[in-house]
Amino acid sequence: MLSEWDYQAVFLTLKLAVSATLILLVISPPLAWWLSHSKRFYRPFIEALVALPLVLPPTVLGFYLLISFSPDSLLGGFWLSLTGDHLAFSFSGLLIASLIYSLPFVVQPLQSAFVNLDKGYLEVAATLGFNPVETFLRVIFPMVLPSFIIAAALGFAHTIGEFGVVLMIGGNIPGETQVLSIALFDHVETLQYRQAHFLAFSLLAFSMLLLMLIYGVLQKRQKRLYHA
Amino acid sequence: MLKFNLLKPQPFLHFQGELPLQGACAVFGDSGAGKTSFVRALAGLDTGFSGFLNCQGKAWQNEGVFIKTEKRNIGMVFQEPRLFPHLDVQGNLQLACIKAKNSLYSIKQLAELLDFSALLSKKSHQLSGGQKQRIAIARAILTAPDLLIMDEPLSSLDQHSRALLLPFIKTLSQQIPLLYISHSMQEIFYLCDQMVLINQGKIEAIGSPQALFLDARLSLVKHAHSGLLLSVESLSWDAQFSLVHGFVDGQAVVLAQEKKSRETRLQIKVESKDVIIATERFNLSSLQNCLSVTIEAIEPLSVNSALLTLTIGRQKLLAKITMKSLNELKLKKNQSVFAYIKALSILGDTL
Numbered sequence: 001m002l003s004e005w006d007y008q009a010v011f012l013t014l015k016l017a018v019s020a021t022l023i024l025l026v027i028s029p030p031l032a033w034w035l036s037h038s039k040r041f042y043r044p045f046i047e048a049l050v051a052l053p054l055v056l057p058p059t060v061l062g063f064y065l066l067i068s069f070s071p072d073s074l075l076g077g078f079w080l081s082l083t084g085d086h087l088a089f090s091f092s093g094l095l096i097a098s099l100i101y102s103l104p105f106v107v108q109p110l111q112s113a114f115v116n117l118d119k120g121y122l123e124v125a126a127t128l129g130f131n132p133v134e135t136f137l138r139v140i141f142p143m144v145l146p147s148f149i150i151a152a153a154l155g156f157a158h159t160i161g162e163f164g165v166v167l168m169i170g171g172n173i174p175g176e177t178q179v180l181s182i183a184l185f186d187h188v189e190t191l192q193y194r195q196a197h198f199l200a201f202s203l204l205a206f207s208m209l210l211l212m213l214i215y216g217v218l219q220k221r222q223k224r225l226y227h228a
Numbered sequence: 229m230l231k232f233n234l235l236k237p238q239p240f241l242h243f244q245g246e247l248p249l250q251g252a253c254a255v256f257g258d259s260g261a262g263k264t265s266f267v268r269a270l271a272g273l274d275t276g277f278s279g280f281l282n283c284q285g286k287a288w289q290n291e292g293v294f295i296k297t298e299k300r301n302i303g304m305v306f307q308e309p310r311l312f313p314h315l316d317v318q319g320n321l322q323l324a325c326i327k328a329k330n331s332l333y334s335i336k337q338l339a340e341l342l343d344f345s346a347l348l349s350k351k352s353h354q355l356s357g358g359q360k361q362r363i364a365i366a367r368a369i370l371t372a373p374d375l376l377i378m379d380e381p382l383s384s385l386d387q388h389s390r391a392l393l394l395p396f397i398k399t400l401s402q403q404i405p406l407l408y409i410s411h412s413m414q415e416i417f418y419l420c421d422q423m424v425l426i427n428q429g430k431i432e433a434i435g436s437p438q439a440l441f442l443d444a445r446l447s448l449v450k451h452a453h454s455g456l457l458l459s460v461e462s463l464s465w466d467a468q469f470s471l472v473h474g475f476v477d478g479q480a481v482v483l484a485q486e487k488k489s490r491e492t493r494l495q496i497k498v499e500s501k502d503v504i505i506a507t508e509r510f511n512l513s514s515l516q517n518c519l520s521v522t523i524e525a526i527e528p529l530s531v532n533s534a535l536l537t538l539t540i541g542r543q544k545l546l547a548k549i550t551m552k553s554l555n556e557l558k559l560k561k562n563q564s565v566f567a568y569i570k571a572l573s574i575l576g577d578t579l
Contacts, residue, residue, distance in 0.1 A: 118310075120306065120308070120310050121310060121312060123297070123304075123306075123310075124304075124306070124312075125298075126273070126296065126297035126298045127271065127273075127297060127302060127303065127304040127368070127371070128323060128324050128326070128327060128367075128371055129298045129301070129326075129327030129328070129371060130298055130326075130327065131296075131298055138323060138326075139312060139323075142314050142315075143312065143313070143314050145314070224313070224353070225313045225314050226313070
């Protein structure tokens with residue numbers, strides 16, 4: 001029922017979502033830790049910047065990204081001299097955009113987990129002889145593991161679900177930038193409702209299951225860890 | 229030896245003094261006096277202090293140095309157990325062993341000594357407060373600390389846990405130097421031979437508990453007014469009258485007790501208002517306990533009452549009498565008198 005292009009879109013979407021999620025899981029913990037503990041005056045500015053994709057129309061974000069991806073701009077020019085490739089309408093460009101628009105979905109659950117983490121446990125870790133890195137690996141990470149899974153799941157799901165930004169900067173190149181949401185749009189435009197139904201329902205069911213996992217299991221677990 | 233002069237402006241705290249790192253040292257003071265702040269400053273958990281802190285000649289803190297908590301090798305039992313909620317008991321204890329060098333005890337030994345062998349696979353939320361605290365104590369011991377700090381470890385515990393822990397902590401204090409925050413005179417007299425008295429954010433005195441509780445110049449004296457602890461030795465059981473016979477500094481006393489106890493020594497508390505002073509022995513009275521004492525000090529408490537400090541032998545007793553009695557009996561310092569004890573309470577059979 002699905003065409004080769006559709007399978008390509010599925011594969012591309014998963015590749016994009018997995019890459020973005022993995023990179024975000026490296027960037028976000030330190031950023032979330034800083035946001036939850038910093039007392040610097042410019043913290044609200046950084047926090048707002050991170051949260052911006054939550055409220056901004058995706059097309060606005062996409063527009064500015066498109067401008068900055070152009071070879072004449074700073075970022076686009078730098079990328080061109082570094083890799084010899086254009087950022088706009090490429091997988092790399094799509095990945096960078098995904099990192100930006102999914103960042104708040106990963107940072108926010110971690111930030112709230114870090115805020116709620118009782119400082120007393122960190123003091124205990126210090127009296128057990130752990131330095132900050134050991135404390136993070138041996139105490140903090142296992143204690144907020146459910147929040148890490150929530151963050152990863154939300155980042156993953158949101159990357160899969162994005163449409164507006166991709167449309168602005170990625171266009172519709174099969175195998176390069178044509179992700180599931182765009183493929184669905186294509187099917188509807190060409191009145192291929194059977195395929196459209198299939199893709200739409202798959203995305204719906206996937207998102208629903210993921211959110212149920214988060215709200216039904218993971219959040220409860222995290223709460224139990226805090227209030228034990 | 230710990231030497232320190234630590235200062236914090238807001239809220240005002242000033243801790244200056246020297247402590248030998250040997251045996252158990254009590255930290256005593258009113259609520260909010262700064263006991264917890266004091267031990268947190270020593271542990272490096274509070275970074276707001278200026279001044280210096282030296283441990284065994286090594287600088288832990290001065291203008292240019294701040295050794296972090298994890299490098300001080302201090303074991304700490306906080307007021308709350310603070311067990312890690314994502315781990316079971318075994319996991320919590322294993323975490324403490326990772327950085328420990330030459331721990332005195334193994335997890336298994338502590339589990340037997342502190343009676344939690346059956347709890348090793350339980351999570352923190354499945355345990356009672358007393359169970360959690362016993363495990364928190366075990367965790368602190370497993371880090372093989374050079375100094376063990378305990379912040380009111382027994383204050384929230386049931387009788388079973390207290391009875392189990394006190395003798396254990398006493399033994400422990402002969403192996404690891406101990407700083408022991410407590411509100412309980414009973415615990416302090418039992419465990420500690422040194423005491424730091426903290427009052428309004430400052431160290432008021434350092435000395436033996438007996439001496440500090442009796443020093444009229446210190447803020448502590450108000451605690452002592454209510455009464456002092458005496459230790460009674462060489463106990464023997466009198467089945468006919470359900471009594472315990474014993475000796476306070478060589479003088480016989482009898483205590484009413486419902487059942488026979490295995491202890492050979494216990495502590496009694498005598499309230500200062502329950503001590504009657506007589507210049508001659510009564511021939512006939514229902515009072516059972518009479519001690520021959522010397523008046524060491526007389527100080528007025530109010531317009532109509534005075535507090536006498538009486539020396540039995542090694543131990544001391546306080547008596548609160550009226551000014552009228554003081555004048556009529558013509559009591560003077562160094563005079564020998566008889567102290568009749570009207571009522572007393574026996575403190576926990578475990579002591």
